[in-house]
Amino acid sequence: MLLGVARDLTASLAASDRYNRLLDAVRRVIPCDAACLLRVDGPYLSPVAAFGLSAEAMARRYDRREEPRLDVILRSPDPVRFPPDSPLSDPFDGHVEGAASLHDRVHACLGCVLIDGGEVVGALTADALEPHRFDALDPQVIAILAALAGAALRTTSLIEALERQADHRGRVARELQRTATARGGGLLGTSLAMAKLRQEIALVAGSDLAVLITGETGVGKELVARQVHDASPRADEALIHVNCAALPVSIAESELFGHLAGAFTGAHKDRAGKFEVADGGTLFLDEIGELPLELQPKLLRALQQGEIQRVGSDRVHKVNVRVIAATNRQLDAEIAAGRFRADLYHRLAVFPLRVPSLRERPDDIPLLASHFADESARRLGLLRVRFSAAARERLLEGEWPGNVRELENVVSRAVLRASGGTARTTSGEVVTIEPTHLDVDRAGVLAGVPGAGAALAAADATSAATPLRDQVAAFERRAILDAVARNDGNWAAAARALGMHRSNLHHLATRLGLREPSPAAEAELPGK
Secondary structure, eight states: OHHHHHHHTTSOOOHHHHHHHHHHHHHHHSOOSEEEEEEEETTEEEEEEEESBOHHHHHOOEETTTOHHHHHHHHOSSOEEEOTTOOSOOTTTTOBTTOSSTTOOOOEEEEEEEEETTEEEEEEEEEESSTTTTTTOOHHHHHHHHHHHHHHHHHHHHHHHHHHHHHHHHHHHHHHHHHOOOOSSOOOOOSHHHHHHHHHHHHHHTSOOOEEEEOOTTSOHHHHHHHHHHTSTTTTSOEEEEEGGGOOHHHHHHHHHOBOTTSSTTOOSOBOOHHHHTTTSEEEEETGGGSOGGGHHHHHHHHHHSEEOOBTOOOOEEOOOEEEEEESSOHHHHHHTTSSOHHHHHHHTTEEEEOOOGGGOGGGHHHHHHHHHHHHHHHHTOSEEEEOHHHHHHHHTOOOTTHHHHHHHHHHHHHHHHHTTOOOTTTOOEEEEOGGGOOOOOTTTTTTSTTHHHHHHHHHHOOTTSOHHHHHHHHHHHHHHHHHHHTTTOHHHHHHHHTOOHHHHHHHHHHTTSSOOOHHHHHHSTTO
């Protein structure tokens, strides 16, 4: 019988089968009414398999500091047989099947510590209702059984750990496959604002601090989060993305923390939440300002203590997750309005990163536009795409409320319009993007210039078939309007940029219909 237990150690068995065979051996060696195999978990012992005990006894965790018999067993190198009149309380009193009542005390009790590789891994207990049932047992046989049981428990624990790791890896792979939206590459831009952002990313990436990324919509907050993760020690683990704005209140808690089967209608099986899936890696909480208020305390606990609870469970899971959050909301205003917790904000914003808007880094617009044009060209099967000088100027005039995302969309549409939707890889023809292909909103930039819209439209419509004088006038209008736009409506600065005297610029703009005649301007003209 003991040889069979030893052979099971190397057999390919499920954990439940291995435990059942071990307990069957215990039943044959020890004439007991109940036996329990317990696994050590810090100061606690958790039943993993038993026979003859109530379901209530199997559902509990036993604290050795509160259970003196279990503490004695774990501290003793040899099997322990407790006398029937022992004053130490028995954890299974009233839980042995066959007892006359729940108040019947267990009379015969023995236990042995389970050790594997010098490490205490658990305990084996046996109980009988008759006081002297274990008197004739051979201690050496019990010791051999305990040694085999310890090895079996350790082996099964290792197999279960490998199975959990494989299951976790599988969930991570499925999650990454489902949410794989990242486009390769890093942060584009050579402006001072982007250089500062890269320095801050490099500074915080090597730590495990929580990061809060702020910025307008479309500035690339998700890309910044990926840069932080990729430069961190967790780069080889998963970056799990959660869009808090897309989480309905009814399932938000389950999505983040998981649930047990039957916890609510539709919960047909146990499911791990995003925190468990991201264990060891990084969790990116996008649009954190949209997180329901009632869920914020549970998120705060996960950040503070690294502990989560699945919906419907009272068991605490420890997770090792770095959290990166992002929002385009002003969280201080949300806190003042009572929609966001101040303590959660301070826990998330340990290291804030602000992503500059496109308006703050206009020097990066040509580089970004060329990058997006090349991407669109590849998708459309085009060989080469370029911007005319006028088209580049038009891009610099944009307000870009949608920032980089808006710029990408405008450039993609422009490439499609310029190409006519036809691939030109065989002919080698270069597709040129002109201002007419760009739907850039410039109303805000030139709002202070009367008739600017009509003048720009007229300039765009001018063609080579137009008389030279009209082409020259259209060019002058374009140059003046561009200079005024680049200098935020300041005509004096525009004149300096054009290398003209301010009065001459006023006079030329009036002649071209861009300004109304003014006495002051007339007085400044030479000879006036």
